Each structure stands twice: as structure tokens, then as C-alpha cells.
Amino acid sequence: MSEPSRSESVALVQALMRQLDVRPEDLAGGVRSLSLGDFARASVLPALTAGQRRAWGTYINITLEGLAGLCACSCENCLAHMNGLGLYTPCECVRAGQCDCPSGQLDASVVAVTSCLEACPVLGERELSEITKAELTRVALWAQMRATKRTLVRNQKRAAAGRALFAHDGRSAVEHLRAFLSALYGFAMEDRTTGVTRNLALEIPRYARPEVQKRSYEPGRLEELWSALYTSGSNDVTLDETIVWFVLETAGRRGAPVQLRVGDLLVASLRVRLHEKKNKVDEQPISEALMSALLAMALTRGDVLASNPEGLAPEEITLEDVRTRRVTLRTDQPVFYYRRTRRDPRAPASGARVPHPLTTRRFNSLWDRLKRELPWLEEIHGRPHDLRKTVGTSVEREFGHATARAFLRHSAGGVTGTYVAAGPEETARAHGWLTGTESEEVATEEW
Ligand SMILES: [Zn+2]
Ligand SMILES: [Zn+2]
Ligand SMILES: [Zn+2]
Known part of the structure; x- marks a missing residue:
């Protein structure tokens, strides 16, 4: 049989296309003309959860309409011309x-x-498939600029009143925008007619997370976990961040953040007292940054001030103020709280609202959300408790078994029963290594 001629081939293809109902323009990449705004409104916004809409609302508007x-x-x-x-x-x-x-x-x-x-670029009208990483980055910078400008406005008022200044750098604005865009590009990649093949949102430059994040997971994992705190649709990123941070630094058990009381924050020595199994109590070193975060959580969300003669606002009280007893705190109050308040359980009829302490339920829902976002977490770190194991494994690899045991506060006398007990000093060094607050020299020394 001889090869068909060129004209015969063309005729054959045309006949085939008619049969399959394929038009020539469909073959030219199959990409339809579609603006980012139309795609977002038709295919992305309806698929978002209520939590995502709440967390991303501002950034959805900035993406679609800019900041006219x-x-x-x-x-x-x-x-x-801007307010707080x-x-x-x-x-x-x-x-x-x-x-x-x-x-x-x-x-x-x-x-x-x-x-x-x-002005800020307006992406809503732009052709979705033609948007570049540079354009997305520029919008992210505008979102960050808006956040820092707002902080400046707030600080003007605070400075005039002689109060401590906020130091927000707008990074969470970038994270939220990135999270929304990442969801949008995820949907776009699933629909071939959009012509989108890469998640450009993930290429927007971002800020390094705190040092503590880097060491306890395999390279990259911790970064992903931290990023998932933002992308998994949390309605309270501050709370989730502080919980994960606390568990990572202290290797605390699941109940630890829930049981933590203000009196357990040993501010002067930068340690926390952890209430563990069988009424055992243990002290664990933590970084100054984490201590500040815990204190801020308790002060701004709880009702923990016992005395405050100078009338400092809760959000401006520092570790130093607590150390020097410029303010004193109610030691029996919880440290972690939801953002929302609850009806006063002691006087439900009064309609009064009181702070809502953290419950283990949040821990579970946080983990469920993270697992949906991170398949590997599902595989290896399926339970909150495993985060603790991960920390323990890292400490053990670096400092040996005795220190890991002390760090995780297992009782001595396990299977082999002959472990050398590690003292508080070793535990403190392990902590310093984990959080990057120990010098490299000490951290890599063999001992
Ligand atoms: Zn100006
Ligand atoms: Zn001007
Ligand atoms: Zn101006």
C-alpha cells in the first residue's frame, strides 16, 4: 500500500474532525478567552468555604478590583486619608x-x-492565561503596602498617646493573598480550557518563617506545614500558629496548650510548666519570642490582668512589664483563647460575653484541615501527637537518646531501663538547638 499524498491526508483529517465534531480553532491550544474576574466569580468563589471567604475577603477584592x-x-x-x-x-x-x-x-x-x-494593578479584567508572576507579585506588594500603611496610621495615634508601637510588616497580607490566588490557580489548572498549567501564586516571593520552623521536620516539610496554616482556610491563623509553635518548641502533649495557665508561664526564666500525664508537672525552656506570643494571646483575648496601675492597653504589655511587675497577672487563667467570646457559663441568663478558652476540639479540627492540605501529614503525621514525636526524633538524632527522653518527659526505666538521665542543662541545649537560639558551635558539638 502506498503512502497517502499530502492532499489525501488533509482530506482524511478534515473528515475525521467533522466526524468528531472538532473545529479547527479548538486545535489551536483549546484556550478560551477568559478574564481572571469571570473565572473567579464563576468557578472559584462559589467553591470557597465560609471560613475561606471570611479570611480572604479583603484579598479577593484586591485581586479582582485592585485598590482604586x-x-x-x-x-x-x-x-x-487612611484610617486604622x-x-x-x-x-x-x-x-x-x-x-x-x-x-x-x-x-x-x-x-x-x-x-x-x-495604582495597584487590577487583575479582574486581565486575561487569565496571560497574567504573569510579576503582575501577581506586584499585587501582593500592594496588599502588603496597604497593611503596613494601616499600621503606620495606628502607630501615629499610639505614639501621640505615648504607647508602644505595633511592628506588623504586612506579611500575613501577602500570605492571605497568596493563599487565595493559589486556590484560584488550583481550580484553573483543573480546567484545561483556561490554558493555565502552573500555579503562579506559589511563585510569589514570601517571607521566611521564624527560625523554629526550620529544624524539626525534614527539609521543606515544616515550611509546608507552616504555609498550610494559611492556605487551609483557617478563620483564626494567629491561634493556629501559636498552637503549632507551642507544640513544636515544647514537644507538649495534646492537652498541653489547653491546660496551660498563665501561672505556668515562668516569664523571668523563660520556661513553661507543663501538666502532663498522672499529674506530673514538668518545666520546659521556651524562646523569648514564643513567650511573648503566649503572653500576647492571654492578654489580648483573655481576662488575665490582676493589677494594671498604669492602665496599659493589653496589646502593649511586654515581657518586661510582667517581669518587673508593672502589671500582675491572674495565674489561674488559661493562656489560649478563641477569638470569639462565649456566653458567661456562670451566668448564662445575663447575656454577658466572656473569653472562650481553647478546647481540644480546635486541635482536632486544625489537624483535619492540615491533613486535607498536606497528603504527607496524612501519611506520617496523622495525629497531633506525632508532631511531638517528630520533635523528639530530631532531638534524639542530634543529642542522643537520654536527652530526647528528658525532652519528651518519658519516665525513666522503659524497655531497657538503663538510660543515662539527661539533666535540665542538656534539655535546655536541645531546646536551643531546636529553636535556633543556641550558637551553631554548641549545637554541632559532640557530647
Ligand atoms: Zn504623599
Ligand atoms: Zn503624592
Ligand atoms: Zn498620596
């Missing part, structure tokens, strides 16, 4: 169409701009 009328300048005049909630009106420059703001203020912005007339 917001400038990136933080001179006094421009700051006066992040709501704003266009500054004089934007209204007049001309900007004479001091260049120093414009240069200091996280977004590279030269005048108030440059």
Missing part, C-alpha cells in the same frame, strides 16, 4: 492628578512607585 484611589505614599498628608481599619479616601495628589510628595516617603514604600498616581 489608594496611593503608596506614607507622607503625613497621604496617611491622613484600612479604609481610605483618595489623597489630594490622586484627586488633583499631580503628586509633589517627598520622594523619601515614596521610596520607602514596599511597592516601587515614583508618585501617588501609580
Whole structure:
């Protein structure tokens, strides 16, 4: 049989296409014209959970509509157009169409701009398949700029009142935006007609997480776990972060964050007292950063102030204030709280709302969410308790069995029963290594 000629081949293909109902334009990549906004509204927003919508609302709007009328300048005049909630009106420059703001203020912005007339890109109208990583990054920088500008506004008021300043750098704005975009690109990749083949959101540059994150899991795992705290649709990232951080540093058992009381925070010596099985109590060193986070959680969400003669606002109280007893705390109060309050259990009829302490239920739901996001967590770290094991394994690899046992507070006399007991000093060194607060020299020394 001879090879078909070129014209015969073309005719054959055309006949086949007619039979299969394929149009020539379908073969040209099969990509339809589709804006990011249309895709988001039709295929992404309806699939989000209520928690995701709540957490990402601001960032969904920024993605679809940009930040019309917001400038990136933080001179006094421009700051006066924003309030502490992040709501704003266009500054004089934007209204007049001309900007004479001091260049120093414009240069200091996280977004590279030269005048108030440059605005956040609007991605809603852009062709989804043509959006670049650079465009996404620019929107992320604008979201971060808005967050830092809002902090500046809040700090102006606080400074005027002689109060401690906030130091937010807007990183959680970037994380939230990234999380939403990542979900959007995930849906887009599943639909071949969008022409999207890569999750560009994951390529938006991000900030390094605290040092403690880096050492206890295999490389990359901890970063993923930390990132999942943001992407799994949490309605309270601060709470989830603090729980995971606490468990990682202290290798505490599941009940530990729930049982932790303010009196267990030994602020002066940077240790926490953990109530464990069979009424055993143990002390564990923690980093100053974690101690601050725990204290902030208790102060801003709980009702833990016993005396506060200078009338400091809960969010401005520092470790130093507690150490020097400028304020004193109610030692019997829990440390961890939900953001939402609850009806007063002692006077349900009064309608009064009181702080809602953490329950183990949150621990379970947090883990379920993380496992949905991270298949490997499902495989190896299926239970909250395993996080503790992971920490123990890392400590053991680096410091030996005795220290790991002391760190995890297993009672001596296990299967072989002849372990050398590790003292508090070794435990402290293991902790320093785990959190990166110990010098490298000490951490790698053999002992
Ligand atoms: Zn300005
Ligand atoms: Zn301006
Ligand atoms: Zn200006």
C-alpha cells in the first residue's frame, strides 16, 4: 500500500474532525478567552468555604478590583486619608492628578512607585492565561503596602498617646493573598480550557518563617506545614500558629496548650510548666519570642490582668512589664483563647460575653484541615501527637537518646531501663538547638 499524498491526508483529517465534531480553532491550544474576574466569580468563589471567604475577603477584592484611589505614599498628608481599619479616601495628589510628595516617603514604600498616581494593578479584567508572576507579585506588594500603611496610621495615634508601637510588616497580607490566588490557580489548572498549567501564586516571593520552623521536620516539610496554616482556610491563623509553635518548641502533649495557665508561664526564666500525664508537672525552656506570643494571646483575648496601675492597653504589655511587675497577672487563667467570646457559663441568663478558652476540639479540627492540605501529614503525621514525636526524633538524632527522653518527659526505666538521665542543662541545649537560639558551635558539638 502506498503512502497517502499530502492532499489525501488533509482530506482524511478534515473528515475525521467533522466526524468528531472538532473545529479547527479548538486545535489551536483549546484556550478560551477568559478574564481572571469571570473565572473567579464563576468557578472559584462559589467553591470557597465560609471560613475561606471570611479570611480572604479583603484579598479577593484586591485581586479582582485592585485598590482604586489608594496611593503608596506614607507622607503625613497621604496617611491622613487612611484610617486604622484600612479604609481610605483618595489623597489630594490622586484627586488633583499631580503628586509633589517627598520622594523619601515614596521610596520607602514596599511597592516601587515614583508618585501617588501609580495604582495597584487590577487583575479582574486581565486575561487569565496571560497574567504573569510579576503582575501577581506586584499585587501582593500592594496588599502588603496597604497593611503596613494601616499600621503606620495606628502607630501615629499610639505614639501621640505615648504607647508602644505595633511592628506588623504586612506579611500575613501577602500570605492571605497568596493563599487565595493559589486556590484560584488550583481550580484553573483543573480546567484545561483556561490554558493555565502552573500555579503562579506559589511563585510569589514570601517571607521566611521564624527560625523554629526550620529544624524539626525534614527539609521543606515544616515550611509546608507552616504555609498550610494559611492556605487551609483557617478563620483564626494567629491561634493556629501559636498552637503549632507551642507544640513544636515544647514537644507538649495534646492537652498541653489547653491546660496551660498563665501561672505556668515562668516569664523571668523563660520556661513553661507543663501538666502532663498522672499529674506530673514538668518545666520546659521556651524562646523569648514564643513567650511573648503566649503572653500576647492571654492578654489580648483573655481576662488575665490582676493589677494594671498604669492602665496599659493589653496589646502593649511586654515581657518586661510582667517581669518587673508593672502589671500582675491572674495565674489561674488559661493562656489560649478563641477569638470569639462565649456566653458567661456562670451566668448564662445575663447575656454577658466572656473569653472562650481553647478546647481540644480546635486541635482536632486544625489537624483535619492540615491533613486535607498536606497528603504527607496524612501519611506520617496523622495525629497531633506525632508532631511531638517528630520533635523528639530530631532531638534524639542530634543529642542522643537520654536527652530526647528528658525532652519528651518519658519516665525513666522503659524497655531497657538503663538510660543515662539527661539533666535540665542538656534539655535546655536541645531546646536551643531546636529553636535556633543556641550558637551553631554548641549545637554541632559532640557530647
Ligand atoms: Zn504623599
Ligand atoms: Zn498620596
Ligand atoms: Zn503624592
